[in-house]
Amino acid sequence: MTTADWIRIVHPAIAVAFVYPLIGIVVHYALQTRQRRLQLAEAKAHNAEGGSGTAPKKPKLPPTVGAEHVQIGRWLTGAVVGVSLVGLAYPITKALIQSQAWSQDRFKVFFVLAMxxxxxxxxxxxxxxxxxxxxxxFTTLPSAGLIILGLQDGVFRRTNEWFISHYYYGIVASVLMITSLAILPEIYRSLTWRRIHIALNCLALLLFVGQGITGARDLFEIGLYMPPP
Ligand code: HEM
Ligand code: HEM
Structure with missing residues (x-):
């Protein structure tokens, strides 16, 4: 392993050690939040009917599950965008160094840093x-920033196989996390937004699984394409 190899594995290491555990916690509380809302609705209906002579029903889960989901969810948005930026930083920096951008095209260096x-x-x-x-x-701007960075030289986009591309999955998952943060008040306000949130984040969840598979494949493929020492 060269120093460059160690720097390359910073991104997968952060994803595995920090981002995936957060995803696990967020999903755990998401299921409980939903379960509690359904239990509450069931209890309300039961109590409204007079409870059939039994004691009033209460949801079994504590009211804190929703707040825990949101608190860790807020962390997750930052973590996913952060890990994507680290994933983009390595190939972009490598391409800038290889093309001697500092002496040939200094504007490009400042542009990337600004982005x-x-x-x-x-x-x-x-x-x-x-x-x-x-x-x-502030949903559009960071999403555009990620997309513009993804368009820089050096990023392995695998556009001809976009449906199994680590890059496309990563950018879409990051934008979905940003969107979850953006629509936070709407989720509380309406059931439609709550349903939209669930649908979008089920897709995000599939993309996260995809990131695990395509990321491991890309590590392997980059290893195969490396010139022998
Ligand atoms: C993998 C990612 C995520 C999944 C699978 C997910 C899924 C869910 C589910 C199933 C619910 C319960 C809906 C119901 O009541 O039926 C929920 C609620 C909610 N989610 Fe997420 N979510 C994710 C990430 C996030 C993020 C990143 C945020 C914002 C930062 C967020 C904000 C919320 C809010 C505000 C609620 C309502 C909480 C409440 O009722 O107390 N979620 N989510
Ligand atoms: C939350 C999960 C993840 C997200 C959002 C994410 C996102 C990204 C993004 C946006 C890039 C830059 C575009 C590209 O080169 O494809 C990237 C690069 C990469 N990621 Fe991930 N990734 C995640 C997890 C992983 C995991 C689990 C692995 C490995 C086990 C991995 C391995 C890689 C590799 C090898 C690269 C290429 C770096 C290079 O060009 O040298 N990623 N990732």
Whole structure:
């Protein structure tokens, strides 16, 4: 293993050690949140009918499950976007060094640095965004930042096989996490948004499984394409 190899595995290591455990916790609380909401509805219906002479029913799960899901969910959004940025940073930096961009095309270096900075800053703004307009703006900006970074030289996009591409899965999953954070107030307000949230995040969950498979494959493939020492 060369130093470059060790730097390359920083991204998968962060994903495995920090992001996937967070996904597990978020999904655990998501199931409990749903279960509790259904238990509450069932209890309400039962109690409204007069409880058939029995004591009033209460949901078995504690009311904190929703708050726990959201708290860890907020962390998950930052973690997924962060891990994507680390995944993009390695191939982009490598391509910039190989093309001697600092002496040949210095604007490109500043542009890439500005894009990383703007993506992080605008996502931070989304955490503090107040009105709907601010939430729309700070959803679009970090998502655009990720896409623009993904278009830089060096990123292995596998566009001819987009349906099994680690890059496309990663960008879509990151944008879905940003969207979950953006629509947070709407999820509480309406059942339709709650259903949209569930549908989008079931897709995100499949993409996360896909990331595990395509990421492990890409590590292997990069190893195969490496020139012998
Ligand atoms: C893998 C990712 C995720 C999955 C699979 C998921 C799934 C779910 C499910 C099943 C529910 C319960 C819906 C119901 O009541 O029937 C829920 C609720 C909710 N989720 Fe997520 N979610 C994910 C990530 C996130 C993220 C990243 C956020 C925001 C930062 C978020 C915010 C919320 C909110 C605000 C609720 C309502 C909580 C409540 O009723 O107390 N979720 N989610
Ligand atoms: C939350 C899960 C993950 C997300 C969102 C994610 C996202 C990304 C993104 C956006 C890139 C840059 C585009 C590309 O080169 O494909 C990337 C690169 C990469 N990822 Fe992941 N990834 C995740 C998990 C993993 C895992 C679990 C592994 C390995 C076991 C992995 C291995 C790689 C490799 C080898 C690269 C290529 C780096 C290079 O070009 O040198 N990723 N990832």
């Amino acid at each position: 990383f900075g703007l993506t992080i800053a605008t996502l931070a703004c989304l955490y503090r965004a107040q009105g709907q307009l601010q939430r729309i703006a």
